[in-house]
Amino acid sequence: MAGAQTERIVGAAAHLFARKGFAAVSMTDIADSVNLTAGNLYRYLTGKTALLHEVFAAALTVCEADRRPRGLDDLVAVSVDAAATDTAVVMTYLRERSLIDAEAYPDVARRDRVFVEQWRAAVEDAAPGPAPDIEARLYATLGAIDAVAQLAAGPGGAGGAGGAGVHGRRSIGAGLKAMIEAPPAPAAAPAPDRSPTWRPPVTRRQQIIDASVTLFGERGYHSVRVSDVGKAVGIAGPSVYEHFRTKHDILLATFDRCAGLLANASLTALDGAEGPAEAMDRLVRALAATGVANREAMTMASREIHSLDETHFERVNQFVVDTDELWAAVLREVWPALPARTSRSIARTAVQMTMHGARVPGGPGRAGEVAATTLAFLTAAATHAAAVENDE
Numbered sequence: 001m002a003g004a005q006t007e008r009i010v011g012a013a014a015h016l017f018a019r020k021g022f023a024a025v026s027m028t029d030i031a032d033s034v035n036l037t038a039g040n041l042y043r044y045l046t047g048k049t050a051l052l053h054e055v056f057a058a059a060l061t062v063c064e065a066d067r068r069p070r071g072l073d074d075l076v077a078v079s080v081d082a083a084a085t086d087t088a089v090v091m092t093y094l095r096e097r098s099l100i101d102a103e104a105y106p107d108v109a110r111r112d113r114v115f116v117e118q119w120r121a122a123v124e125d126a127a128p129g130p131a132p133d134i135e136a137r138l139y140a141t142l143g144a145i146d147a148v149a150q151l152a153a154g155p156g157g158a159g160g161a162g163g164a165g166v167h168g169r170r171s172i173g174a175g176l177k178a179m180i181e182a183p184p185a186p187a188a189a190p191a192p193d194r195s196p197t198w199r200p201p202v203t204r205r206q207q208i209i210d211a212s213v214t215l216f217g218e219r220g221y222h223s224v225r226v227s228d229v230g231k232a233v234g235i236a237g238p239s240v241y242e243h244f245r246t247k248h249d250i251l252l253a254t255f256d257r258c259a260g261l262l263a264n265a266s267l268t269a270l271d272g273a274e275g276p277a278e279a280m281d282r283l284v285r286a287l288a289a290t291g292v293a294n295r296e297a298m299t300m301a302s303r304e305i306h307s308l309d310e311t312h313f314e315r316v317n318q319f320v321v322d323t324d325e326l327w328a329a330v331l332r333e334v335w336p337a338l339p340a341r342t343s344r345s346i347a348r349t350a351v352q353m354t355m356h357g358a359r360v361p362g363g364p365g366r367a368g369e370v371a372a373t374t375l376a377f378l379t380a381a382a383t384h385a386a387a388v389e390n391d392e
Helices: 002-020 027-033 048-062 072-085 087-099 106-126 131-156 165-181 204-219 226-233 237-242 247-270 276-293 295-307 310-334 340-357 366-391
Strands: none
Touching: 002 027, 002 048, 002 087, 002 131, 027 048, 048 072, 048 087, 048 106, 072 087, 072 106, 072 131, 072 165, 087 131, 106 131, 106 165, 131 165, 131 340, 131 366, 165 340, 165 366, 204 226, 204 247, 204 295, 226 237, 226 247, 247 276, 247 295, 247 310, 276 295, 276 310, 276 340, 276 366, 295 310, 295 340, 310 340, 310 366, 340 366
16 A cells, blocks of 8 residues: 555655656645645655655666666667656656766666666667767757657647647657768868957856856756855845745746847848748757857756746746747648648757757767757658548
8 A cells, every 4th residue: 555655645745746746746736636745745755865866777778778778769668658648757857867976866866877878879779979979969868758748748848739649749759860870060160250349248147147057057947045146146146036036036037038049030031032841940040049049047947947936837838839839830841741740849859959959068069969860850850740630
């Protein structure tokens, strides 16, 4: 009975962590979700950190991370299906794995290393290349798996587009394999030096946003105090309130900045495109370039979206959905046989894949490699999905 109850608690916690983020969930929240008191919860688990590691262990079990070595096809199929069927535990693991405590939970840490190293080895075998390229494709892969979980989570996930379906998952798997196996992009020619001789002055509000992006990215939103932000820009903590009413308003400002950069990139990319294929190419390249140029801010936003309150989460999430819909609409122009639902699933995965691949340091030259691998994903996934649709 204790085992079944523990399993029920772990499942409930995983759903809460996936929806709200680990830091925002309390033991009382978890207890309420399983009709227990917080005190009774401690009969089964020693605390929230222990519970998180139980979720990690459950995710690694469904991904079969520590079993026999497997080839790329097997890794793709198992991981994509696990994300679609064991959504909450996989989503929590992928988003919160930086919190693994190797000293207190060595077995979880070992299994995590095995899972990641299996993927890294598979990527390197499929497309040998420089270490940053391998790492970018690995990050993109983990982003794609998380996207499948988001789709399966439905409106509660960042995509909100509903599950990908079996055919959709197979198409995403085909695209993921093509992304990993894509030949390295040609090295970009050095850009001419166009360093401006003058820059506009940075306002105090902008300094606060810049410092917050760094602090939230390094320590997490919930661990940063307003006084920490003030110290980072050389002012007293209370002086921050002259520019922002609350810490949450600062967080919202960081999201507004990211949304503005991404919206401008999409509009600029589409301006002047001579057809849907060129538009798709330009959208991917613009997103990759924006992600690489603003790596720290975009990574922070991806991790902290669930720290927004419900109203503002819905607003930011709608921007994500609108971006997916734009990409999906262009995809259907290039591949008219694509069903709307499948095109949205492929678009959500491609957007997230691009943003994750852009996290790897390396300067502006990284954008070409990230874009090339995303385009390989889109071509293979859409071609596969269109062929399935035509066969039926």
